[in-house]
Amino acid sequence: MRTVFLDRDGVLNRKAPEGEYVSRWDLFHPLPGVADALRMLREAGLRVYVVTNQRGVALGLYGMEDVEALHARMSSELESHGARIDGFFVCPHDRDACTCRKPGVGLFEQARALHPEIAWETSVMVGDSISDVEAGARLGMRTIFIDGDPETQKPGAAEARARAGLFCTSLLEAASFLMDSKRGE
Ligand SMILES: [Mg+2]
Numbered sequence: 395m396r397t398v399f400l401d402r403d404g405v406l407n408r409k410a411p412e413g414e415y416v417s418r419w420d421l422f423h424p425l426p427g428v429a430d431a432l433r434m435l436r437e438a439g440l441r442v443y444v445v446t447n448q449r450g451v452a453l454g455l456y457g458m459e460d461v462e463a464l465h466a467r468m469s470s471e472l473e474s475h476g477a478r479i480d481g482f483f484v485c486p487h488d489r490d491a492c493t494c495r496k497p498g499v500g501l502f503e504q505a506r507a508l509h510p511e512i513a514w515e516t517s518v519m520v521g522d523s524i525s526d527v528e529a530g531a532r533l534g535m536r537t538i539f540i541d542g543d544p545e546t547q548k549p550g551a552a553e554a555r556a557r558a559g560l561f562c563t564s565l566l567e568a569a570s571f572l573m574d575s576k577r578g579e
C-alpha cells in the first residue's frame with residue numbers, strides 16, 4: 395500500500411448535519427486521533443490525499459477560496475503535530491453536473507495526473523459514505539468504511555459497511571490496520 399485517499403467530512407472532522415456544511419475553521423472539529431493517524435501514515439512513507447465533495451460551493455454557500463483557506467489552516471495545524479496531507483482535491487459542483495463528484499472518479503484521476511506514481515492497486519480509499527466506497531471500488535482500490543455518528547450518518551451506511559473491504563470506527567483504527575498490513579508486505 396502506497397497511497398491513501400481520504401474523504402474529509404466524517405473522516406478527518408466531525409460531519410455537519412445533513413444540509414449543513416463545514417465552510418470555516420470554527421466549524422471544523424477534528425475527530426479524535428486524526429493527527430496521530432496521519433503522522434503514522436506519513437512515517438510509514440504513505441502518501442495521503444484528501445478527496446472531498448463540496449456541493450456547498452455550487453449552492454453559493456461558500457467559495458473555493460474558503461475551502462482553500464480551511465485546508466491551509468488544517469495543514470498548518472497538522473504540521474505542528476508532525477502530520478501532513480499531501481494534497482487536496484475538491485469537487486465544488488452540484489449533483490449530476492460533473493465527473494468528479496464522488497462516486498465519480500474525477501478527483502482520483504486529477505490526483506494521478508499530478509502524481510503519476512499513484513496506482514489504484516496500491517491505493518486505499520477511506521470514507522464514511524457509500525459514494526466513497528463506490529468510487530474506490532470502481533477504480534479497483536481497497537476500501538475502508540468509517541462508521542460515523544448515527545446522528546449524522548447519510549443513507550446507505552449499511553450497504554457501504556457491507557461493500558467496503560473493512561470497516562472501522564475511526565481513521566486511527568484504519569491507519570493501525572494499514573500499518574499492520576504494510577508490515578506484512
Ligand atoms: Mg464524508
Ligand SMILES: [Zn+2]
Nearest residue numbers: 485492494495
Ligand atoms: Zn465535480
